[in-house]
Amino acid sequence: MQxxxxxxxxxIASADNTxxxxxxxxxxxxxxTICGIFFYGFYALLLVAVSVAAAVxxxxxxxxxxxxxxxxxxxxxxxxxxxxxxxxxxxxPLWMAAxxxxxxxxxxxxxxxxxxxxFANPAITARIVLMVSFPTAMTTFVDPFAAADTVxxxxxxxGSQEFATDITRLFFGNYSGCIGETSSVLLLAGGIYLxxxxxxxPEIPLAFFASAAGLSALLGLNPELGAQGxxxxxxxxxxxxxxxxxATDYVTSPPNRLGKIVFGVGCGIITVVIxxxxxxxEGVSFAILLMNILTPHITRLTTGKPFGAEGKADEK
Amino acid sequence: xxxxxxxLKPKGRVRGGARLPHNxxxxxxxxxxxxxxxxxxxxxxxxxxxxxxxTVKAGDKVFVGSVIGDTDAFVSAPIxxxxxxxxVEITTIRMPAGNEVKxxxxxxxxxxxxxxxxxxxxxETVEDLLAAARASGLVGLGGAGFxxxxxxxxxxxxxxxxxxxxxxxxxPFITADYRECMENPEDILGGVYLIKKLLGIENVxxxxxxxxxxxxxxxxxxxxxxxxxxDKVKLMKLKSRYPQGxxxxxxxSATKRKLPLGKLPSDIGCIxxxxxxxxxxxxxxxxxxxxxxxxxTVDGNAVTxxxxxxxxxxxxxxxxxxxxxxxxxxxxxxxxxxxxxxVYDTALPILKQNNAILAFNGNQAKSKPMTDCIRCGxxxxxxxxxxxxxxxxLAIKNPKVEELNSLNVMYCMECGSCAFACxxxxxxxxxxxxxxxxxxxxxK
Numbered sequence: 001m002q003x004x005x006x007x008x009x010x011x012i013a014s015a016d017n018t019x020x021x022x023x024x025x026x027x028x029x030x031x032x033t034i035c036g037i038f039f040y041g042f043y044a045l046l047l048v049a050v051s052v053a054a055a056v057x058x059x060x061x062x063x064x065x066x067x068x069x070x071x072x073x074x075x076x077x078x079x080x081x082x083x084x085x086x087x088x089x090x091x092x093p094l095w096m097a098a099x100x101x102x103x104x105x106x107x108x109x110x111x112x113x114x115x116x117x118x119f120a121n122p123a124i125t126a127r128i129v130l131m132v133s134f135p136t137a138m139t140t141f142v143d144p145f146a147a148a149d150t151v152x153x154x155x156x157x158x159g160s161q162e163f164a165t166d167i168t169r170l171f172f173g174n175y176s177g178c179i180g181e182t183s184s185v186l187l188l189a190g191g192i193y194l195x196x197x198x199x200x201x202p203e204i205p206l207a208f209f210a211s212a213a214g215l216s217a218l219l220g221l222n223p224e225l226g227a228q229g230x231x232x233x234x235x236x237x238x239x240x241x242x243x244x245x246x247a248t249d250y251v252t253s254p255p256n257r258l259g260k261i262v263f264g265v266g267c268g269i270i271t272v273v274i275x276x277x278x279x280x281x282e283g284v285s286f287a288i289l290l291m292n293i294l295t296p297h298i299t300r301l302t303t304g305k306p307f308g309a310e311g312k313a314d315e316k
Numbered sequence: 317x318x319x320x321x322x323x324l325k326p327k328g329r330v331r332g333g334a335r336l337p338h339n340x341x342x343x344x345x346x347x348x349x350x351x352x353x354x355x356x357x358x359x360x361x362x363x364x365x366x367x368x369x370x371t372v373k374a375g376d377k378v379f380v381g382s383v384i385g386d387t388d389a390f391v392s393a394p395i396x397x398x399x400x401x402x403x404v405e406i407t408t409i410r411m412p413a414g415n416e417v418k419x420x421x422x423x424x425x426x427x428x429x430x431x432x433x434x435x436x437x438x439x440e441t442v443e444d445l446l447a448a449a450r451a452s453g454l455v456g457l458g459g460a461g462f463x464x465x466x467x468x469x470x471x472x473x474x475x476x477x478x479x480x481x482x483x484x485x486x487x488p489f490i491t492a493d494y495r496e497c498m499e500n501p502e503d504i505l506g507g508v509y510l511i512k513k514l515l516g517i518e519n520v521x522x523x524x525x526x527x528x529x530x531x532x533x534x535x536x537x538x539x540x541x542x543x544x545x546x547d548k549v550k551l552m553k554l555k556s557r558y559p560q561g562x563x564x565x566x567x568x569s570a571t572k573r574k575l576p577l578g579k580l581p582s583d584i585g586c587i588x589x590x591x592x593x594x595x596x597x598x599x600x601x602x603x604x605x606x607x608x609x610x611x612x613t614v615d616g617n618a619v620t621x622x623x624x625x626x627x628x629x630x631x632x633x634x635x636x637x638x639x640x641x642x643x644x645x646x647x648x649x650x651x652x653x654x655x656x657x658x659v660y661d662t663a664l665p666i667l668k669q670n671n672a673i674l675a676f677n678g679n680q681a682k683s684k685p686m687t688d689c690i691r692c693g694x695x696x697x698x699x700x701x702x703x704x705x706x707x708x709x710l711a712i713k714n715p716k717v718e719e720l721n722s723l724n725v726m727y728c729m730e731c732g733s734c735a736f737a738c739x740x741x742x743x744x745x746x747x748x749x750x751x752x753x754x755x756x757x758x759x760k
Contacts, residue, residue, distance in 0.1 A: 004645075004646070004647060004648060004658065004659065004660050004661065004662075005646045005647040005658065005676075005681050005682075006412075006647075006658045006659075006660055007647070007658055007683055007743075008658075008743060008745065008746035008749070009649075009653075009654060009655050009656060009657065009658075009730070009732050009745060010653060010654040010655070010732030010735050010736050010745060011647065011649055011653040011654075011656065011658065011674075011676070012336070012337075012488065012653040012654070012680075012736065013683070013684040013735065013736055013738070013741065014334070014736055014737055014738075014739070016694070016737070016738075016739035017684065017685075017687070017739045017740070017741070018687050018688075018690055018739050018740055020739070021690070021692070021739055071688075074687060074688075076690075114688065115688050115690055116688045116689045116690045116691050117688075201697075250690050250691050250692040250693065251690060251691045254693075255691065255692070255693025255696050255697075255704075255706075256693065256696060257697075303704060304702055305702065305724075306577075306701050306702045306703055306724045306727040307330065307564065307568075307574060307700065307701045307702050307727065308564065308574040308575055308576045308577055308701075308727070309576065309577065309724070309727070
């Protein structure tokens with residue numbers, strides 16, 4: 001009798017796998033990355049390289065230290081390092097970027113059990129750690145095409161009046177900001193690619209955009225509040241990259257449709273509230289982090305009834 | 317004058333499911349009737365319900381269609397010899413699910429002589445129909461194996477208004493039902509008209525997936541110019557999305573009615589029959605030959621010559637694999653790749669409810685490597701029943717019945733969509749099965 005391979009059904013599987021998904025995310029981020037390097041020069045490339053390398057090294061060393069099978073193959077460390085780099089100002093000292101990556105991988109991800117177990121988005125949390133630890137370095141921005149040692153400039157978010165809202169400029173990203181967050185058009189293209197590849201579903205970004213734009217329009221009714229206009233809200237700061245690439249992180253956002261909408265709306269509202277009323281220039285990171293923490297509860301409260309159990313209880 | 321009305325569109329759409337490769341390579345291959353093997357092994361349990369007891373003993377002469385197993389139990393169906401020859405022994409075989417069943421081994425004389433007592437039954441009333449359905453040995457041929465005479469039994473407090481004929485055939489590779497539509501469409505509609513008349517059912521919906529346009533056209537043309545004067549027998553073009561042929565999904569597509577947990581289609585006015593089942597029933601009424609052969613699709617990358625075969629029930633799997641020149645099969649399944657069961661031994665016999673034998677090797681026989689769950693939610697979006705397989709996988713490590721119940725695992729129909737979708741190769745469908753078992757154990 002020939003030995004047969006016995007498995008439980010189903011006997012076929014989709015072609016998706018974790019590293020393929022991560023590779024798609026890297027592809028989707030590449031245009032914005034290249035654009036950032038184009039705008040901010042060689043030092044930006046160095047920052048990206050150091051950040052990614054540090055994330056990969058941290059992942060490798062952690063797995064070595066705790067005698068766990070290396071998880072480098074799933075490419076998630078590269079995604080974390082890249083996302084963090086794109087959220088850093090183009091003048092940050094390299095060692096800070098490396099530290100941020102190490103915090104993201106070791107403290108936020110691996111200490112909670114590795115991929116699939118972290119409660120918050122590693123890149124977002126690392127950015128917040130850096131922001132709180134090195135506030136000056138993390139808010140020193142330069143104009144595109146300027147040498148790194150020139151005088152720092154304000155970002156549109158800090159409310160400087162010279163940024164008369166030139167929407168086209170904001171749209172293409174030719175303004176000062178973090179390496180990968182400024183080019184809305186390329187980030188959007190990456191997002192559309194991810195939706196078409198079915199890596200993400202559009203609910204979270206759309207809910208994020210809609211609630212942020214809606215709330216800022218509402219606040220705009222009272223000019224004394226000094227809220228940004230809706231379009232400006234969407235195109236400045238980390239909103240685009242946050243909504244498309246960080247809020248859609250699988251592990252830290254609800255898996256169900258209604259949950260995703262609630263999550264996205266929450267992110268949008270908190271972002272605008274922080275930007276308008278808080279004394280921080282940017283609220284996207286905190287908004288996503290707060291909603292990350294609420295994710296298990298949102299999921300629990302929004303999971304629907306199974307097919308055939310809706311409405312009235314079964315009369316048995 | 318009868319006006320031709322268009323083919324129906326689905327009334328509802330169940331969320332989730334999976335977009336599968338169709339792989340219907342054998343669709344245009346006419347069925348081949350194969351010569352009987354030297355020996356057939358006929359299982360006494362080829363249906364849901366009580367197994368039959370052999371009514372023959374070693375040394376008995378039997379003919380094609382002779383009863384060889386029966387029982388007094390209500391939920392059961394008799395079993396007939398599929399060859400003419402001599403009973404060699406009554407034995408037990410271990411089925412792929414692990415359970416042991418009795419089986420009658422018959423040595424074929426190669427003559428295939430029909431039982432001389434076979435004659436077409438007289439079917440004029442519902443009672444006649446039920447008696448004929450039972451005597452024919454018919455069970456749900458789509459795979460479930462539910463005895464037909466029970467399904468067809470009308471109940472005064474459950475009026476039926478819709479007969480749904482399941483021709484979805486949503487599993488990849490399998491084309492057995494499609495061939496039935498192409499080769500015996502008159503029998504399908506004959507059965508439809510008969511059941512409609514005897515059971516007094518108003519509407520009939522014949523559901524076929526839109527990847528089988530020729531089957532839809534063939535059936536439609538017969539329905540359009542035959543006895544259906546009131547135009548109540550309709551074809552419905554279903555979306556080709558797995559698991560379209562699952563009973564709950566099909567009922568919803570056809571009627572927008574949701575079948576609650578633990579209820580039967582008759583509770584919501586429906587009766588669902590597989591398209592090959594109804595065709596067979598009509599053929600039985602025409603000829604009197606009980607269920608002794610089955611059309612099966614033989615395919616998979618290990619099969620050099622994929623085919624649709626009409627084989628005697630009880631034929632060993634190895635016999636049909638050899639016939640279709642299978643090379644080094646590493647994994648052999650009874651049924652489709654989504655819900656079929658992998659067999660440990662190709663000496664096992666083909667059953668009434670089998671509709672495919674698939675043989676895989678190389679990459680097709682391998683499972684996706686298993687990695688950590690990344691909580692992407694694909695399993696939940698894929699579940700047509702709206703369940704959450706990933707949390708069930710966490711819960712099953714330390715199973716608590718209340719927790720599993722609150723995750724509604726009993727709704728799972730084990731269609732396999734979750735595990736198919738999982739990028740991390742988690743065995744989610746198997747996990748759901750385990751969870752259901754835990755609840756069943758606790759209920760005892």
